[in-house]
Amino acid sequence: MILNGKVHKYGADVNTDVIIPARYLNVSDPAELAKHCMEDIDREFVAEVQPGDIIMATTNFGCGSSREHAPLAIKASGISCIIAKSFARIFFRNAINIGLPLLECEEAVAQTEAGDLLEVDLSSGKIKNLTRGMTFTAKPYPDFMAELISAGGLIEYTKQRLISRRL
Amino acid sequence: MTLVEKILAAHTGKEKVSPGEFINARVDLILANDITAPIAIREFQRIGVGKVFDPKKVVMVPDHFVPNKDIASAEQAKLMREFCYEQGVIYFEVGRMGIEHVLLPEQGLVLPGDVVIGADSHTCTYGALGALATGMGSTDIAAAMATGDIWMKVPPTIKLIYHGTLGEWVGGKDLILFTIGDIGVDGALYSAMEFTGEAIDALSIDGRFTMANMAIEAGAKVGVFRVDNKTQLYIKSRAKRSYMVYEPDGDAEYSQVIEYDVSALEPQVALPHSPANTKPISQVGDIEINQAVIGSCTNGRLEDLRLAAEILKRKKVHPRVRCIILPGSQQVYLDALREGLIGIFIRAGAAVSTPTCGPCLGGHMGVLADGERCISTTNRNFVGRMGSPKSEVYLASPAVAAASAIMGRITSPDEVIKP
Numbered sequence: 324m325i326l327n328g329k330v331h332k333y334g335a336d337v338n339t340d341v342i343i344p345a346r347y348l349n350v351s352d353p354a355e356l357a358k359h360c361m362e363d364i365d366r367e368f369v370a371e372v373q374p375g376d377i378i379m380a381t382t383n384f385g386c387g388s389s390r391e392h393a394p395l396a397i398k399a400s401g402i403s404c405i406i407a408k409s410f411a412r413i414f415f416r417n418a419i420n421i422g423l424p425l426l427e428c429e430e431a432v433a434q435t436e437a438g439d440l441l442e443v444d445l446s447s448g449k450i451k452n453l454t455r456g457m458t459f460t461a462k463p464y465p466d467f468m469a470e471l472i473s474a475g476g477l478i479e480y481t482k483q484r485l486i487s488r489r490l
Numbered sequence: 491m492t493l494v495e496k497i498l499a500a501h502t503g504k505e506k507v508s509p510g511e512f513i514n515a516r517v518d519l520i521l522a523n524d525i526t527a528p529i530a531i532r533e534f535q536r537i538g539v540g541k542v543f544d545p546k547k548v549v550m551v552p553d554h555f556v557p558n559k560d561i562a563s564a565e566q567a568k569l570m571r572e573f574c575y576e577q578g579v580i581y582f583e584v585g586r587m588g589i590e591h592v593l594l595p596e597q598g599l600v601l602p603g604d605v606v607i608g609a610d611s612h613t614c615t616y617g618a619l620g621a622l623a624t625g626m627g628s629t630d631i632a633a634a635m636a637t638g639d640i641w642m643k644v645p646p647t648i649k650l651i652y653h654g655t656l657g658e659w660v661g662g663k664d665l666i667l668f669t670i671g672d673i674g675v676d677g678a679l680y681s682a683m684e685f686t687g688e689a690i691d692a693l694s695i696d697g698r699f700t701m702a703n704m705a706i707e708a709g710a711k712v713g714v715f716r717v718d719n720k721t722q723l724y725i726k727s728r729a730k731r732s733y734m735v736y737e738p739d740g741d742a743e744y745s746q747v748i749e750y751d752v753s754a755l756e757p758q759v760a761l762p763h764s765p766a767n768t769k770p771i772s773q774v775g776d777i778e779i780n781q782a783v784i785g786s787c788t789n790g791r792l793e794d795l796r797l798a799a800e801i802l803k804r805k806k807v808h809p810r811v812r813c814i815i816l817p818g819s820q821q822v823y824l825d826a827l828r829e830g831l832i833g834i835f836i837r838a839g840a841a842v843s844t845p846t847c848g849p850c851l852g853g854h855m856g857v858l859a860d861g862e863r864c865i866s867t868t869n870r871n872f873v874g875r876m877g878s879p880k881s882e883v884y885l886a887s888p889a890v891a892a893a894s895a896i897m898g899r900i901t902s903p904d905e906v907i908k909p
Contacts, residue, residue, distance in 0.1 A: 341872065344852065345853055346852055346877075348525050349555060349560060349562035363874040363879040383676040389608075389626060389627055390525065390526065391529050413626060416630060417626075417627035420629040465643075477629050478533055478633065480633075481633040485637065
């Protein structure tokens, strides 16, 4: 799968409270949550984001609470994938589980600026910076994670497991 | 194997597990709250199994936005409540509940050697009892409710050794804030933290809950303590089923060993906007506050309230400060009432509330306005955490929060209670 989009770039330790503040957690509808995505760190995000756009950040993206509302809000806002130097553990699980692709690539983050256009090939992990004419390769997923992703997320994976248990 | 590896091996049916290995672990308890349960229930229904794998191993607690703060949060609590009734899972109603991480150990639902997963990042609190407990998302909880197990990556373990004896007004909160200040908010990313040393042996169970609670603030998967006599004493009157005590092997491999001498440690304060932005109280400077919050899954237990009462006794909260005290459970509330602590708080001019997570996450019961400052015994001080994105949160122990509430600025308990 090939993704194309413009980069929204952030720094280290972007936490789930700024991705989706708790004052909006009295609902769980992704489209409602998306209206306030990144509100406390980037007031312009919701107005500027286009379908396919990519979030890029340095280390520990998604730290803080376990709220799945955070990756749900990002996904529903139109973001196609997140590229970071590293991700917080629970956010990583949540994003993979709901089918929001995450890529770890230090070089791509170091060499890319906000507004750059990227082309990302999820199957090979190749990240092309079209603005700067550079190509990077993301860290490959461990086999188990790749299996989970290709199943279509944790719910589909669990359905398949339950069927094979019954056989 | 380390303590964490031993628990995971036992729950996977393997002789041995190693860091980095992907496993499917059997779970002893699954938890969700009024914010995370609605998504978990929606995803559980998509799996199509109908019934949860074992209703005695699923517990749901309304604690974040309850007693309901608005219609939308009432709808979420209702959805969760109806699911609990229909499935027969363990449920605690308002009036009988507590903040989940105070309530579950108190009720004997979490025991040593357990694997517990919760759709709340502070599920790691139960590591204080020698359980492997970790926060996950709603979809993870949905899958585990259907199957009774969950995928995990075995974490490497960082051993933290605390030498020495803690000084007066220094406790678990100061130890964990100091540690996060040292290693950073991703200092233990994807790892387990194992807390040991003579300062830990001397620490109460409530102090250990506080430390384990904030392991997530260093990015850790779990924060664990070995079971000792204090743990056994805590468990004895509460356990209603058998449990296993695991010990790390003498030749267990740790990814890092970090040692501290904490004899001279001062009370610690985490300044905005990171739990790692920690300073000893003597270096915080003159910071006026508008609000002090004492409570939460971090510091809402009886020992925390006793500490706050010791400081607030026969004193008054500063005229320009709102001091909000939230016992962590109905039992803690009742015990505090019997011990006369609640009277001390009210006479000091503090507001005392039924248990709720409320102000900690800017939900209700103490949301901050633009430019306001709060000293809080909670666990996070991110931008906008307790309300306005232009407000500020300072994290500290109940002793420091109570002393600061009296003085109207952040201060050490020594300034209020002269030795």
